[in-house]
Amino acid sequence: MSEDKATQVYDTVVARNPGETEFHQATKEVLACIPPVLAKHPELAEHKVLERLCEPERQIIFRVPWTDDRGEIQINRGFRVEFNSALGPYKGGLRFHPSVNLGIVKFLGFEQTFKNALTGMPIGGGKGGSDFDPKGRSDDEIMRFCQSFMTELYRHIGEYTDVPAGDIGVGTREIGYLFGQYKRITNRYESGVLTGKGLNWGGALVRTEATGYGAVFFTQEMLRARGDSLDGKTCVVSGSGNVAIFAIEKIRQLGGTVVACSDSGGFVHDPTGIDLDLLKQVKLVERGRMADYAARKPGSVHSTTGRIWDIACQVALPCATQNELDGSDAKTLVDNGVVAVAEGANMPSTPEAVEVFLQAGIAFGPGKAANAGGVATSALEMQQNASRDSWSFEHTETRLGKIMASIHDECLAAAEEYGAPGNYVTGANISGFQRVSQAMVALGLV
Numbered sequence: 001m002s003e004d005k006a007t008q009v010y011d012t013v014v015a016r017n018p019g020e021t022e023f024h025q026a027t028k029e030v031l032a033c034i035p036p037v038l039a040k041h042p043e044l045a046e047h048k049v050l051e052r053l054c055e056p057e058r059q060i061i062f063r064v065p066w067t068d069d070r071g072e073i074q075i076n077r078g079f080r081v082e083f084n085s086a087l088g089p090y091k092g093g094l095r096f097h098p099s100v101n102l103g104i105v106k107f108l109g110f111e112q113t114f115k116n117a118l119t120g121m122p123i124g125g126g127k128g129g130s131d132f133d134p135k136g137r138s139d140d141e142i143m144r145f146c147q148s149f150m151t152e153l154y155r156h157i158g159e160y161t162d163v164p165a166g167d168i169g170v171g172t173r174e175i176g177y178l179f180g181q182y183k184r185i186t187n188r189y190e191s192g193v194l195t196g197k198g199l200n201w202g203g204a205l206v207r208t209e210a211t212g213y214g215a216v217f218f219t220q221e222m223l224r225a226r227g228d229s230l231d232g233k234t235c236v237v238s239g240s241g242n243v244a245i246f247a248i249e250k251i252r253q254l255g256g257t258v259v260a261c262s263d264s265g266g267f268v269h270d271p272t273g274i275d276l277d278l279l280k281q282v283k284l285v286e287r288g289r290m291a292d293y294a295a296r297k298p299g300s301v302h303s304t305t306g307r308i309w310d311i312a313c314q315v316a317l318p319c320a321t322q323n324e325l326d327g328s329d330a331k332t333l334v335d336n337g338v339v340a341v342a343e344g345a346n347m348p349s350t351p352e353a354v355e356v357f358l359q360a361g362i363a364f365g366p367g368k369a370a371n372a373g374g375v376a377t378s379a380l381e382m383q384q385n386a387s388r389d390s391w392s393f394e395h396t397e398t399r400l401g402k403i404m405a406s407i408h409d410e411c412l413a414a415a416e417e418y419g420a421p422g423n424y425v426t427g428a429n430i431s432g433f434q435r436v437s438q439a440m441v442a443l444g445l446v
Ligand code: GLU
Pocket: 091, 092, 093, 094, 163, 164, 165, 166, 167, 168, 195, 346, 371, 372, 374, 375, 376, 378
């Protein structure tokens, strides 16, 4: 009965949202885990919680006109999908990448709702962005684009309504231009309207590091639950953005060695360990490519063909983008002896890859649990903004560590309760679902 219900809801999602394959993929995974919860709590089905969860509360699509450095007019498309506000104001990042479309933003907003619920903080779920490609654009172009984007977005957001942050292609620089334009239009220094701000204008220590650090804390918890640790482990981390860089930093601090990372131009294998200072210089300061890193690091090899997942490792952290690790990559990782995989990116493993990891019985941390440290620290930034306070690095990092450990324990407990011990996918989906759905029922039919 409850299985029929989940299938029926999924069929409706596919029929109502044609062509939005990533959104279908994200809903399918969650819906597959829910039938045992509905069986125990039939009132959730009566309140049509699943149907409501799969339909965003509000979807905004807008034109973003701007002028490039040659004086030519460019038109991009902007999105903000306000998915669910049962637990708090919509919260989630903005992604600037040419691949962004409504289906991608919806999958991200859907995932965000459960992820944010898992953090235990008072934040709902939302996501936004644009098909704007920041690659190769000057600082001035980025600023003009951000100002135009905010000129529409400002009317939809607010510290009690919707609080955007960064994601792929949106970091402190972009948040600065967005915040500046919001302040100019509204004439309000409303710090809590955006997170990921710079440290001297309302930002919080540890926010930059939080997603990467959090994913590693989660990995460490999974290993601890199996009587193991990161110490001495060989690791592969895909990506080389904010998430990957700070995952690499924390792995090193905990005694592991990261031998490879990547960007859209290929991957670098550096068998003696990625040089973190050089990586930060190339990627964060110079906004360069992994090929530039390889050119400056003797002994490292840059590849434009093949798969980063072919490199043997015990711990793998996909920290680049959705569906970057497929079933055959997962088989290779398992054959090479991987013991833990944690998703720093959103939905980086395909459903086939997840199945391979679960069948192999390795510790697999899905993104909505493993990468929740970023948004959790955004909620800590909101707390600091609300009290006009700023906390020390140590205090904030300790809180992040506790949040990740509690997400880990909750996932394990929910998995155990629903007959899937050790399965963090089931645990995360059930635990996040329970928290949002109970609030939705309590708030009535809205
Ligand atoms: N974009 C990040 C995520 O996927 C962070 C969102 C936020 O801090 O609001 O969770």
